[in-house]
Amino acid sequence: MLRPFRGRLGVAVLAFGIKDSPLWLLPVITATVIDVVVAGGPAIRLAWVAAGAVALLSLNYPMHVLFVRLFFGTSRALGAQLRNRLAARLQSLSIGFHSRSSAAVIQTKVVRDVENVELLFQQAGPPALSAVFSLAGAITMTAIAVPQFLVVYLLTVPIAAALTLAMRRRSARRNEDFRREVERFSSRVGEMATLIPITRAHGLEHVAHERVARSAEGVRDAGITLDMLNGRFGAATWISFQLLGIACLVLAALAAISGWLPITAGEVVLLGSYFSILTGAITQLVSMVPLLAKGLESVRSIAEVMEEPDVERNEGKDEVAAVEGRIRLEGVGFRYPGGDAGALDGIDLDVAEGETIAFVGPSGSGKSTMLNLVLGFLRPSEGRILLDDRDMERLDLRSVRRFVSVVPQESVLFEGSIRENVAYGLDDVDDERVRAALRDAHALEIVEALPDGWDTVVGERGARLSGGQRQRIAIARALVRDPRILLLDEATSALDSESEQKVKQALDTLMRDRTTLVVAHRLSTIRSASRIVVLDHGRIAEIGTHDELVAAGGRYAQLNRIQSA
Template sequence: MNAPHTSPIPLPPLGHNPGRAFLGLLRPHRGKLLLAALAFIVKDSPLWLMPVITARVIDIVVDRRSLTELAIAAGLAVVLLLQNYPLHMAFTRLFSTVTRRIAADLRNTLTEHLQSLSIGYHSRASAAVIQTKVVRDVENVELMMQQAFPAALSAVAALTGAIIMTAIQVPAFVLVFALTVPIAVLLMRYVRARSRHRNEDFRRQVEQFSKGVGEMATLIPITRAHGLEKVAVERVSHRTEEVRSAGINLDVLNGRFGAMSWVAYQLLGVFCLVAAAAASLTGLLPITPGQVVLLSTYFTILTGGIVTLLSLVPVFTRGLESIRSVGEVLQDPDVEENDGKSHITDVEGELRFEDIRFRFPGDPRVAIDGVNLTVNPGETIAFVGPSGSGKSTMLNLVLGFLRPTSGRILLDGRDLESLDLREVRRFVSVVPQESVLFDGTVRDNITYGLENVTDERVLKALTDAHAMDIIENLPQGWDTVVGERGASLSGGQRQRLAIARALVRDPRILFLDEATSALDSESESHIKDALDTLLRDRTTLIVAHRLSTIRSADRIVVLARGKIVEIGSHEQLLKLGGHYARLHEAQNG
């Protein structure tokens, strides 16, 4: 099976010039677009050629000419109309291929870039807003192409054809038609100046609304537990009203613009018809009755084409605003740089912290303050301490989610800053406090990201994770779909499957981030048995709140305000009678 097309698109700075960026999106597909445009122009040629045939027929009738001339005109009309079908299908296939490819490339590029952005970016950004950019904004770009390209091409072709045919048939009226251009330019400048700001305001309001809905969905258990349904509804309703208000302002602007365009060009159409008729009646110009109809028809085509182009301005503005929105993600500089770093093919598991300090951006306090620690291969180290002492920050520094403000972390004697962290993480597994499962089968969740995993390997991982009783009680065994976020399983079951996911990877380094803190005592006993297997012969760093889960750790590191204040085994620290002993006493009464 072929891998999906995920090559990143080389885009110019989207936020500065979305119009140029849009042309950059089209450039790789210019061959197909040119063929599509050619097919479209030919298939739409009846719009500007049929008035000539119509005028010819009228003059044949008025002048009482032969039926042969009438038959020839009819035959030309039939051929002209029949060619529309095959060329329309050719255009549809070519243009749809380009449009869908660009949308897929944009989404793939966004997804790839989101995966390269730092954890700091994702901690700041709303998941709902990111989803809006990947789904709604890319859809807006796709809709802009689908709605605007054919309509604009049709309008331009009709305008060009009408002017050329008028120049051939009645050259004097070309100057009358030229009056439409300055009016169009003035209207377009007016709407572009105001539409961009209103589209941007509307887009921001929709993003805030998406963020609010995401928060509401996340907080539903808390909301219902505390009887705060009315408060939640009011919070979302407030954002709904802001979206409604911004949408009305945008719609009123677009409506005013559309009405102004329509009235102006209908008046010009009446003027053109009357002028052509008056010229024919007075003999000022040698215009036949058929040419009066032809001029009226062409001016209708001309004005219709210009009105169409003007009506597309809001569509283009909305699409370009969405390109600007996508650019906010693609141009965010908070990227984890791995390209060009040293490769790594094997990991022993030695970790060394050398005078590590870390401060979160904008926070005057030091989160990690001068930590020095060596972790030997295969050793289990537990970090304990009060909230805010720096336990999880230590894990995030080793994972490379955070970079030290000063000092360095060595893996097997090599500075992490010099290594490609994507390769390092292939030797790492993480069991978080709350296991995250996706909407798929149990087997898919355990083997996530791995290829060609044998059933025997999965079975051993489940057995070692003490999770076989879960599989035996599921209707389709490990082929059972667990539901979004594993909703059909208990917390303890999800955690054991997360341990099986870690075991199937056979990592050299393991991170446990309060993996049992949210479980009841019975579930914790099952997890503890699984963890004993998981920790064997692996370098393991544990962040623990419950001290009962870390008694067997080789060493326990006690942190306070980002500093190591005690270090030793469980028994050694109890004898010391310091911070750890007080924590132990507080938890055990």
């Protein structure tokens, strides 16, 4: 992802090197001034040294501005790319992945973990560059002035290596523990927000609070453990290198006094300054281990999504330009991962174009699994599904779904206007088409009763509308797409009788001349279906019209008697 920014980053690093050069050049200027003072002149040399220092420092401002624009701009662009790629990846992952994953945890990855990667660049980049340039400058200038002293500098290497190795594994483990605790906490908060109506209805506020509080305490404890580790590491690093700095200064002074090396007073200061720069740079690099561990843990967290193999594969498959609506299931079976028994087994079903097929049966009989298989959210474990006599395994399902609409049990609206919700994803839909969809969905009366009409904002998840109103808006959203295949998953089961009747009228309009698969618990809503398929333990127990199944006196007739009673 950084490859396109190589040129920008190269210029940014060059600008940083120029703007940061005073850090490792000023000791030379200081040493020169001291030697001029000790020698008693000449004064003109001081003027030249001062002019050089001013020229060097004046470069800092423009180079710093250039660096910030290029480097931090790249960091922001990387963050935007990561979020966009995560969003695209999440859209390509299977429904199975999303059913296993917490929405709050996914949100944490997209928001918090990407932010940590940005912070890794912003907080570690400049200090790391400064440390590297300072190291290079200090070693180079020492090699020019007193090369014999480079041996002393080598003492810093084993100390830095030992501290880094001691810290790296423990820091990685503690950062992973902390991230897991934060994800658990995010999941608990999301769960609490979803369950607030249930919590309030049963007077269980204290229970919900305690669950979140325990998770918050887990974040606290993991954070304290991580902070203590970082604190001990920082203190040990600082003390070690400060002692080395003092030792270097004393050694340089002894060398000058005893005559071991031809070192002037200015060079004693120079060596002491450069060793302080050297140890400071190494301390800075080593102290970034906790920050790097935190950033890399976020990278690993993002990789859990980016490298998740449970992806719906559509690349290279046949695109579908038109759909007639014939569906055939041949020996279809499906088993959920880890399931003891198959959710569906040996399903053979031929659905003609424009036919309405209803699926009924007890909970767990495989009704919703059947819809998810036809929609392509799940792939058959055995057998095959054909659409217009073409194996769906060979089709690009994204192109197939352009001709499919789904009305679930609880339709979710996003926080926008009614018109935006109806025309969701359609760029070229005109007002008359939206109005016709609302009218056919018996939702125009809802719009006309609102002060802002279809520009009324419905609130998050459609909270400002009743369940029946949301369902009719969802039906209008399906109608405006003029689908060839329609999937209805218990679209009226959560409604009262009056709302159900209005929604049923809208559904009758929606289902006309379209291949429709309906999952229903209320048998009264499917009496007009072309055929009714009774599922039991993943198999077809009965199939026929309402009258045929009632006359047969089997499982459907039993269900009908219970509901009629």
